[in-house]
Amino acid sequence: MIITIDGAVGTGKSSVAKALARDLGFIYVDTGAMYRCITYAILKHHIDINDSAALTEFLKNFQYSVKIKLGERFYFVENEDVTLKIRSAEITNAVSKISALPAVRENLVALQRRAAVGVNGIFEGRDMGTVVFPDAQLKIFLTGSPEVRAARRFKELREKFPEDTENLTVEEVLKDINARDDSDSTRAISPLKQASDCCVVDTSNLTIDDVVLKILEFKDTIRARQATSH
Secondary structure, three states: OEEEEEEOOOOOHHHHHHHHHHHHOOEEEEHHHHHHHHHHHHHHOOOOOOOHHHHHHHHHOOOEEEEEEOOEEEEEEOOEEOOOHHHOHHHHHHHHHHHOOHHHHHHHHHHHHHHOOOOOEEEEEOOHHHHHOOOOOEEEEEEOOHHHHHHHHHHHHHHHOOOOOOOOOHHHHHHHHHHHHHHHHHOOOOOOOOOOOOEEEEOOOOOHHHHHHHHHHHHHHHHHHHHHHO
């Protein structure tokens, strides 16, 4: 069974997907981290994203892996641990633009589909239910008020990068979130949008456990429907 979880930044996608995967014993794939890894590699190697030949050649040799230690996920690009680096402001500011490139999306969508073969998985991102897995058995779309999402994102950044975010304000984070929402939902390729058959959950006033419980209820409803239809 494939469950997709899509939504904008700060809706709790990663936390919900991890908790859900743990409860169900499913694999968990953070596709946003994939795009961050590829963004990191492109910036590190100074690849000109307007040079299609150079970009295509680079993507052919792109190396990315995930290692799990004591339940935590660590991301590697060319054997370099980039787990924290891919969450930096530099990568965050560049990832929307780079992830909108057709060649990049094509490369990673193929990787994501390969990862889903023969497994029960939770795939989290922005176009999982609409583009990557249009036939997924359960599609979740998380929403939330920009203000609540900005507060969550601010807290996360302050905890992860205390020195780099000393002068950061919630207002700046809110501005970034609104700009990111606009960019993600209006881009020509794989925009952030709700699949016609998704289940929408507003996470503004819910805990992670509350959201997971709702998703498990949706899953049980689907299973009950399938049982009565046979």
